[in-house]
Amino acid sequence: MRRIMLFVLGSLMLGLAIITPAAAQTKGLVYYLVPTLNDEFQTGSVSALEMFLKQVGYEMKALNADNKTEIQQSQMNDVIALKPAAIILAAVDFNALKPSIEKARAAGIPVVEFDRQITSTPSDFTSVAGTIEIGHIAAAEAEKMLATKYGSVKGKVLQVLGDPGDPYTLDIQKGFEEKMKAFPDVTIISLPALQWEASNAGTIVSDQMLSNPDIDLIFLHAASLSVAATASLEAAGKQPGEVMMMSSNGAPVGLDLIRRGWLNVEVEQPLYAQAAAIAMFMDKIVGKQEIKAGEYDVIGLKGVLTNETWGPNIQIPGSAITKENVDDPAFWGNQKPPAGTIKSVE
Numbered sequence: 001m002r003r004i005m006l007f008v009l010g011s012l013m014l015g016l017a018i019i020t021p022a023a024a025q026t027k028g029l030v031y032y033l034v035p036t037l038n039d040e041f042q043t044g045s046v047s048a049l050e051m052f053l054k055q056v057g058y059e060m061k062a063l064n065a066d067n068k069t070e071i072q073q074s075q076m077n078d079v080i081a082l083k084p085a086a087i088i089l090a091a092v093d094f095n096a097l098k099p100s101i102e103k104a105r106a107a108g109i110p111v112v113e114f115d116r117q118i119t120s121t122p123s124d125f126t127s128v129a130g131t132i133e134i135g136h137i138a139a140a141e142a143e144k145m146l147a148t149k150y151g152s153v154k155g156k157v158l159q160v161l162g163d164p165g166d167p168y169t170l171d172i173q174k175g176f177e178e179k180m181k182a183f184p185d186v187t188i189i190s191l192p193a194l195q196w197e198a199s200n201a202g203t204i205v206s207d208q209m210l211s212n213p214d215i216d217l218i219f220l221h222a223a224s225l226s227v228a229a230t231a232s233l234e235a236a237g238k239q240p241g242e243v244m245m246m247s248s249n250g251a252p253v254g255l256d257l258i259r260r261g262w263l264n265v266e267v268e269q270p271l272y273a274q275a276a277a278i279a280m281f282m283d284k285i286v287g288k289q290e291i292k293a294g295e296y297d298v299i300g301l302k303g304v305l306t307n308e309t310w311g312p313n314i315q316i317p318g319s320a321i322t323k324e325n326v327d328d329p330a331f332w333g334n335q336k337p338p339a340g341t342i343k344s345v346e
Contacts, residue, residue: 027057028085052279076100135175154185155216202228223254
């Protein structure tokens with residue numbers, strides 16, 4: 001009896017030895033170096049990238065830098081030594097991570113930039129939102145709101161940027177202000193919330209409502225900043241809708257503020273599509289194959305891929321979210337990942 005049991009046990013162990021590697025086999029391990037997990041876009045990016053990469057055959061592990069440059073530099077060094085199939089990077093500090101990008105690529109490891117575009121050194125692929133276009137969409141929404149209030153496009157706008165060292169917020173500002181130049185009767189006050197810190201945005205709104213009580217519209221460059229802005233407006237005795245407000249990135253808190261009447265518009269940053277684009281091209285990235293410029297359907301959105309001096313770069317447009325369409329499951333802030341499976345680009 002003992003021999004039979006040992007035989008069965010041995011057979012099971014042999015079966016595990018044969019089956020387990022096959023079950024665990026993937027095209028490779030990809031590391032995602034996320035700058036922080038302190039906001040819903042970043043936490044959402046981890047789950048979205050993991051989901052889409054799995055669909056095309058890759059395993060992913062995420063490392064959080066807690067918004068500390070030195071931690072992310074150390075993580076890059078550690079990951080390079082592990083020789084993964086690829087590294088996805090959302091940089092804490094664009095200039096400080098340049099040597100790490102170059103070191104990884106010199107070791108033959110492809111580096112993909114997610115959400116935070118780095119143009120100072122080549123990478124193997126970059127997937128970003130059309131941030132200047134987000135600014136354009138915000139300007140069009142501001143134009144409509146001010147015209148509805150006054151009968152013409154005029155008034156005072158407080159624009160609360162994120163960190164002034166982040167190209168994401170600078171591009172949104174550029175797009176917004178270049179469209180608003182057409183309306184000389186609109187005054188724009190632009191101030192940065194350093195480190196994307198929500199409390200800084202709250203302070204800006206409190207101070208400006210005292211010094212400029214005639215502000216008509218507040219435009220914040222992240223939904224997380226809008227939460228603090230709302231608290232400041234409430235503390236000032238304002239009711240929902242009394243001061244028009246919009247923000248960008250499309251986080252769940254922003255959609256909730258629309259439902260509660262505090263936000264008029266949230267301009268979505270297309271998180272799901274940005275992540276899906278990386279997965280779609282991962283085979284070509286890992287295989288160091290040519291990535292052709294052109295238009296690509298990325299889960300229903302039109303991504304425009306160009307070959308820049310820093311490498312292949314895909315930009316994906318955002319959308320305006322209002323009370324009329326806030327419950328659309330296509331918006332990532334509703335946290336309903338798209339159904340179906342994406343495919344690798346041939």
